[in-house]
Amino acid sequence: MNVRSPKSTPPSAALRKKSTTSKSTPKPIPKPTPKPPPKPNRCPCSPGDSTMQIVLASGNRGKLAELQSTLAPLGVELIAQGTLGVPEAEEPHHTFLENALAKARHASAHSGLPAIADDAGLCVDAFGGQPGVTTADYATRFGYPKSDANNVRALLEQMQGVEDRRASMVCTLVALRSATDPEPLVATGRVTGLITRTPVGDQGFGFDPVMFLPAFGKTFAELPTDVKNAHSHRGQAARTMLALIRERWLPGLP
Numbered sequence: 001m002n003v004r005s006p007k008s009t010p011p012s013a014a015l016r017k018k019s020t021t022s023k024s025t026p027k028p029i030p031k032p033t034p035k036p037p038p039k040p041n042r043c044p045c046s047p048g049d050s051t052m053q054i055v056l057a058s059g060n061r062g063k064l065a066e067l068q069s070t071l072a073p074l075g076v077e078l079i080a081q082g083t084l085g086v087p088e089a090e091e092p093h094h095t096f097l098e099n100a101l102a103k104a105r106h107a108s109a110h111s112g113l114p115a116i117a118d119d120a121g122l123c124v125d126a127f128g129g130q131p132g133v134t135t136a137d138y139a140t141r142f143g144y145p146k147s148d149a150n151n152v153r154a155l156l157e158q159m160q161g162v163e164d165r166r167a168s169m170v171c172t173l174v175a176l177r178s179a180t181d182p183e184p185l186v187a188t189g190r191v192t193g194l195i196t197r198t199p200v201g202d203q204g205f206g207f208d209p210v211m212f213l214p215a216f217g218k219t220f221a222e223l224p225t226d227v228k229n230a231h232s233h234r235g236q237a238a239r240t241m242l243a244l245i246r247e248r249w250l251p252g253l254p
């Protein structure tokens with residue numbers, strides 16, 4: 001709520017005011033400020049709120065930008081967990097689904113808000129689907145510090161001499177109304193491509209410069225963000241999640 005302290009009138013102004021009144025000039029009648037029409041209640045989770053707020057349970061700036069863009073038509077306020085001081089969650093599980101659920105619970109418990117989490121990863125066919133849920137730390141397995149650039153470097157080194165370059169990027173999104181929500185919303189997306197032999201392109205993040213999409217003849221890192229979003233694993237999952245949230249959390253709204 002905005003509580004404004006009344007402006008204190010400086011003594012000189014107070015004097016001027018007095019002298020004006022003493023001239024018996026008729027005081028203008030102040031116009032009543034029209035009240036804004038009440039906003040529709042958009043949040044079944046906190047009935048008093050007019051605009052639903054959802055915490056995005058991720059510290060990855062690339063993911064946040066893509067999710068905020070694809071989920072924008074929901075008309076809800078999507079707040080990055082970092083802005084609310086939510087610390088990074090543990091991701092100890094063997095599946096994307098369990099890790100996404102853990103991240104969403106964690107962010108919801110810390111913020112008191114509904115949460116959407118994203119667990120993603122690269123599944124390389126020649127490696128039996130690895131690195132999978134451990135994708136973010138891939139480089140550290142080979143002695144490099146954790147970073148996107150080192151992940152790419154480690155992957156290209158590990159794939160030297162590997163002819164089968166097929167790999168998928170997968171994304172699982174989980175949304176919860178509260179940390180104890182018994183009915184999480186779940187959406188998944190998957191895109192298959194070929195791992196290049198050198199990085200190409202400077203858009204996106206993660207493995208985008210080595211994820212070649214035969215349908216485009218380009219890597220994800222060569223595609224503008226809106227084109228990546230329209231075809232990516234995360235874009236697919238986010239559009240499904242958007243529909244689920246509209247249907248289950250915001251019924252009756254356009």
Ligand SMILES: O=c1[nH]c(=O)c2ncn([C@@H]3O[C@H](COP(=O)(O)OP(=O)(O)OP(=O)(O)O)[C@@H](O)[C@H]3O)c2[nH]1
Pocket residue numbers: 057058059060063091118119120121122135136137148151169204205206207208209211232234
């Ligand atoms: O080429 C890519 N295109 C993508 O679209 C993409 N999305 C995620 N990733 C990478 O896969 C791992 C996920 O790990 P992850 O789900 O644990 O995320 P994260 O740790 O970065 O953030 P958080 O959401 O957990 O806070 C991280 O290395 C990400 O960089 C991508 N790589």
Ligand SMILES: [Mg+2]
Pocket residue numbers: 091136
């Ligand atoms: Mg992570």
